[in-house]
Amino acid sequence: MEELKKFPIGGVHLPEEKHLTTDVPIEKMDFPDKVTIPVQMHIGAPCRPIIEKGSKVQRGEKIAENREDLSAAIHASISGIYRGMVTRPGVDGSEIDCMLIENTGQDNSEILLERDYDPKNPEPNDIVDIVKDAGIVGLGGACFPTHIKMAPPEDKPIDTIIINGAECEPYLTVDDRLMQEKANTLFKGLNLIIKAVNAEKGIVASEINKPEAIKAIRAEAENWDNLEGVPLDTRYPHGAEKHLIKAVLNREVPRRGLPMDVGIIVNNVQTAVKIAEAFYEGRSLIDRVITVSGRGLEKQMNLVVPIGTSIQDVIDFAGGITVDNYYTIIGGPMTGKRVKNHEVPVAKGTSGIVVLSEEEYSDAEKRVCIRCGKCVDVCPMYLPPNRITAFVNNEMFEEAVIAGLDDCIECGACAFVCPAKRPLLRWIQRGKAAHQ
Numbered sequence: 001m002e003e004l005k006k007f008p009i010g011g012v013h014l015p016e017e018k019h020l021t022t023d024v025p026i027e028k029m030d031f032p033d034k035v036t037i038p039v040q041m042h043i044g045a046p047c048r049p050i051i052e053k054g055s056k057v058q059r060g061e062k063i064a065e066n067r068e069d070l071s072a073a074i075h076a077s078i079s080g081i082y083r084g085m086v087t088r089p090g091v092d093g094s095e096i097d098c099m100l101i102e103n104t105g106q107d108n109s110e111i112l113l114e115r116d117y118d119p120k121n122p123e124p125n126d127i128v129d130i131v132k133d134a135g136i137v138g139l140g141g142a143c144f145p146t147h148i149k150m151a152p153p154e155d156k157p158i159d160t161i162i163i164n165g166a167e168c169e170p171y172l173t174v175d176d177r178l179m180q181e182k183a184n185t186l187f188k189g190l191n192l193i194i195k196a197v198n199a200e201k202g203i204v205a206s207e208i209n210k211p212e213a214i215k216a217i218r219a220e221a222e223n224w225d226n227l228e229g230v231p232l233d234t235r236y237p238h239g240a241e242k243h244l245i246k247a248v249l250n251r252e253v254p255r256r257g258l259p260m261d262v263g264i265i266v267n268n269v270q271t272a273v274k275i276a277e278a279f280y281e282g283r284s285l286i287d288r289v290i291t292v293s294g295r296g297l298e299k300q301m302n303l304v305v306p307i308g309t310s311i312q313d314v315i316d317f318a319g320g321i322t323v324d325n326y327y328t329i330i331g332g333p334m335t336g337k338r339v340k341n342h343e344v345p346v347a348k349g350t351s352g353i354v355v356l357s358e359e360e361y362s363d364a365e366k367r368v369c370i371r372c373g374k375c376v377d378v379c380p381m382y383l384p385p386n387r388i389t390a391f392v393n394n395e396m397f398e399e400a401v402i403a404g405l406d407d408c409i410e411c412g413a414c415a416f417v418c419p420a421k422r423p424l425l426r427w428i429q430r431g432k433a434a435h436q
Contacts, residue, residue: 004208004231004232004233005205005230005231005232005233005247005248006232006233006235006238006247007235007238007243007244007246007247007380008246009380009382010377010378010379010380010381010382010413011235011236011237011238011243011378011380011413012235012236012378012413012416012417013234013235013236014168014170014236014334014416015170016170016171016209016234017170017171017293018170018171018172018173018176018209018210020171020293020294020295020300021171021173021177021291021292021293021300021301021302022173022176022177022210022212024173024177024300024301024302025177025181025302026177026178026181026289026302026303026304027301027302027303027304028303028304029303029304029305029306029309029314029317030317031078031103031108031306032078032103032306032309032310032313033102033103033313034080034100034101034102034103035077035078035100035101035103035306035307035308035309035345036086036088036098036099036100036308036310036343036345037063037064037074037076037077037098037099037101037307037308037345038088038090038096038097038098038308038345038347039064039074039085039097039098039099040096040097041072041074041137041143041307041347041348041349042070042071042072042137042143042144042145042348043070043137043142043143043144043145044066044069044070044071044072044145045066045068045069045070045071046066046071046097047064047065047066047071047072047073047074048064048065048066049063049064049082049085049099050062050063050064050065051063051082052082053082053083053084054081054082054083054084055081055082056079056080056081056082056106057076057079057080057081057082057101058076058079058106058107058109058110058111059076059077059078059079059108059109059110059111059286060075060076060110060111060112060113060283060284060286061075061076061111062074062075062135062284063075063076063082063099063101064099070145070148071145072132072135072136072137072143072145072146072147072348073132073133073134073135073284074099074135075134075135075284075285075286076101076286077101077286077287077306077307077308077309078101078103078108078306078308079103079104079106079107079108079109080101080102080103080104080106081101081102081104082099082100082101083100083101083102084099084100085097085098085099085100086098086099086100088310088343088344088345089339089341089343089344090344091330091331091337091339091344092337093339098308098345099308101308110283110286112281112282112283113130113133113134113278113282113283113284114133114282115130115279115282117130119279119280122192122195122279124195124196124197124198127150127192127193127195127196127275127279128147128150128151128196129147130278130279131146131147131150131196131275131278131279132145132147133278133284134274134275134278134283134284134285135284135285135348136271136274136275136278136285137271137285137348137349138267138268138271138349139268139270139271139274139288139348139349139351140164140239140268140270140271140349140351141331141335141349141351142349143347143348143349146267146271146275149265149267150193150196150197150265151196151197152197152260152265153260156260156261156263157198157263158197158198158199158260158263158264158265159199159200159201159263159264160199160200160201160202160203160249160263160264160265161190161193161194161197161199161201161202161203161264161265161266161267162202162203162204162205162244162245162248162249162259162264162265162266162267163186163190163202163203163204163205163266163267163268163269163272164205164239164241164244164266164267164268164269165179165204165205165206165207165210165213165217165269166205166206166207166232166238166239166244167206167207167210167239167269168207168234168235168236168237168238168239169236169239169331169332169333169334169335169336169351169352170332170333170334171291171293171294171332171333171352171354172291172293172331172332172351172352172354173210173291173293173302174269174270174289174290174291174302174351174352175206175213175268175269175270176206176210176212176213177213177289177302178269178270178273178289179204179206179210179213179216179217179269180212180213180216182273183216183217183219183220184220184223185273185276185277186204186217186220186269186272186273186276187202187204187217187220187221187223187224187227188276188279188280189271189272189273189274189275189276189277189279190202190204190227190267190272191224191227192275192276192279193265193267193272193275194226197265199265200226201226201227201228202226202227202228203227203228203229203230203248204217204221204227204228204229204230204269205229205230205231205232205244205247205248206229206230206231206232207231207232207233207234207235207238208231208232208233208234209234214229214231217229218231230248232244232247232248233247236334236411236413237334237380237409237411237413240380240409240411241253241259241266242259242409243380244266245259245262245264245266249264251263251264255407256406256407270288270289274288285307285348286306286307287304287305287306287307288304288305288307288346288348288350289302289303289304289305290302290303290305290314290346290350290351290352290353291303291351291352291353291354292314292315292317292318292352292353292354293352293353293354293355294326294329294354294355294356294357294360295323295356295357295359295360296321296322296323296326296327296328296355296356296357296360297315297318297319297320297321297322297355298318298319298320298321298322299318299319300318301317301318303317303318305346305350306346307345307346307347307348308345308346308347309345309346310342310343310344310345310346311328311330311339311342311343311344311345311346311353312342312343314346314353315328315342315353315355321355323357323358325357325358326355326356326357326358327355327356327358327360327361328340328342328353328354328355328356329352329353329354329355329356330344330350330352330353331350331351331352331354332351332352332354333354333356333361334411334412334413334416335410335411335412336352336354367420367421367422368420369386369390369420369422370419370420371386372419373386374417374418374419375413375414375415375417375418375424377417378413378414378416378417379413379414380409380411380413381404381407381408381409383403383404383407383408384403384404385408385414385424385428386424387403388400388403388404388405388408388428388431389422389424389427389428389431391403391405391431392405392427392428392430392431392434393427395434397431397434397435400431400435401435405428405431405432405435406432406435408428408432410425410428410429412425
């Protein structure tokens with residue numbers, strides 16, 4: 001029997017709840033009456049609108065960009081009239097700047113990207129340029145502009161590309177369904193990344209709690225000489241880059257280093273799919289697949305949603321909320337953000353909307369540490385969460401940093417296993433915010 005890949009120390013086994021949507025095919029959501037598209041959906045500088053208020057826009061048309069700084073272009077996700085800038089709540093509760101497009105019943109056919117290259121024999125720059133033009137970012141949540149990731153420094157040669165299909169967060173099945181339904185497109189995207197950075201091989205890695213996805217990627221890998229599908233053990237947080245690299249290739253990324261420091265680039269499943277769609281079909285990043293799940297909803301779904309759609313519109317499309325007491329989370333329940341205002345727009349990095357019933361979610365109480373050490377045992381970064389949070393709660397931020405505050409990847413494993421139900425992750429996030 002094949003030995004499963006896994007990282008060596010720490011981590012937890014979580015209640016997965018993926019059965020709610022793992023067998024639900026991806027469906028396209030109807031175009032909403034309006035979208036509010038954030039001008040910053042990426043790490044780096046916000047974009048600037050390049051269209052005038054009151055102008056007509058077509059789905060797929062570039063509407064905002066920033067040519068000078070680290071950034072990613074933005075395109076219209078629906079056709080309609082640009083009504084100007086508005087503010088909407090972000091996932092962290094702050095107000096964010098958005099471009100409002102009103103759906104006026106125009107033709108929603110899609111404007112495609114201009115492509116001037118040989119798709120059968122592209123140059124590396126051809127691939128990077130189309131990814132930049134498409135506005136593609138890391139769709140696993142990091143939202144780093146992908147065209148920059150695909151142009152590593154000359155002193156950082158890349159030999160392997162890993163596609164992160166671990167998707168270890170409970171409830172979420174976006175990557176699961178994409179691997180099942182679009183394995184060929186996924187591998188085409190992976191192959192393009194390899195060509196762009198002159199790597200030697202590519203790996204698609206997924207946890208074994210996605211058996212149909214594992215079958216699909218392993219079957220597709222048979223059609224490629226330099227690509228393979230690798231099964232992982234089921235353990236959270238396999239989706240963290242450093243832990244995935246350790247599990248798959250047994251390489252140790254240095255503290256505060258990057259995967260490219262050990263010759264690797266890691267991309268998300270949906271990112272690779274979008275790269276292939278941009279290159280071969282001319283599609284810009286104007287929508288994304290998200291999982292809509294939780295027992296607080298009428299229906300659980302995997303949906304293609306136009307960027308800028310309010311989460312309320314998504315919830316309504318899923319039949320609405322059926323319980324009186326619920327908790328809405330953007331992303332997964334471990335690392336996602338709880339929101340109360342459903343005007344939050346779906347952004348490029350939105351992986352899911354999870355509406356939990358009161359029975360599914362119980363907010364942690366502030367209790368005294370019982371010094372059991374379980375948080376230390378499960379920490380995949382070998383940190384002492386109990387000590388770090390003690391420093392944070394006493395506003396001893398420099399001491400918290402020395403103990404490892406900035407090295408925490410915010411996976412939430414410590415809070416999950418804490419028998420005293422202490423909100424360790426929330427405290428760590430507060431400590432990082434206060435220290436910045």
